[in-house]
Amino acid sequence: MSETWIILGATSSMARAMARQLAERGDALVLAGRDMPDLEATASDCQLRGAADARAVRFDARDPSTFQAILDAAEGTVNCAVFVGSMPDQSLIDADPSLIDGTVMDSFTGPARFLQMLAPVIEDKGAGVVVGVGSVAGDRGRVGNYVYGAAKAGFATYLSGLRNRLTRAGGHVVTVKPGFVDTAMTWGIEGMFLVATPDDVARDILKAVKKRRNVIYTPFFWRYIMAIIKAVPEPIFKKMSI
Secondary structure, X not given: OOEEEEEEOOOOHHHHHHHHHHHHOOOEEEEEEOOHHHHHHHHHHHHHHOOOEEEEEEOOOOXXXXXXXXXXXXXXXXXXXXXXXXXXXXXXXXXXXXXXXHHHHHHHHHHHHHHHHHHHHHHHHOOOEEEEXXXXXXXXXXXXXXXXXXXXXXXXXXHHHHHHHHHOOOOEEEEEEEOOEOOHHHOOOOOOOOOEOHHHHHHXXXXXXXXXXXXXXXXXXXXXXXXXXXXXXXXXXXXXOO
């Protein structure tokens, strides 16, 4: 049976790295996002790397009318990796609260709505993997990015429930929580340390899929960093600027 990977947000650095690695092992790809010239260039590159097929399809997390065409483009067993999200600076959101709507749609509700449409496909076929890329920012609300963190926390909870549902039908869901990664979203942010490369994150994701892991932090040491951050008592934490 043939397999297809749908990659939502395929113009991101992490998504491109994963697409290249999937292409090199011969998988078929549906690369979905808003920047069609960029997606088409990635699709051509993936075909040269050995992908069974690679096509670009428009996807906008804020426009559900773009969702069905992506599902229609996938054949065989359908897997999906979600890299979609947006992270406006918290100061911009503080100045313009309307930015919350787009942040939540990009980082949580849009991808969740797409996955709700995909779930019956996985159940019908009795196979399929969903990779949901969240963030360590969702583990605890921090003053610097609490709106983005709240959206990713919601997405992580959604993925937990979806995992419970799809496991019963032979599917699987992996929740990925990256720390600092060298991407356009994090460019210029002060205070970043131990920054991972997109290729390293992609390798960690594919290892987690193979081992049917449930939740991973990448790089792995972020599990321990976030355990410490979550353990700080609230009276102390609310005075911290991290």
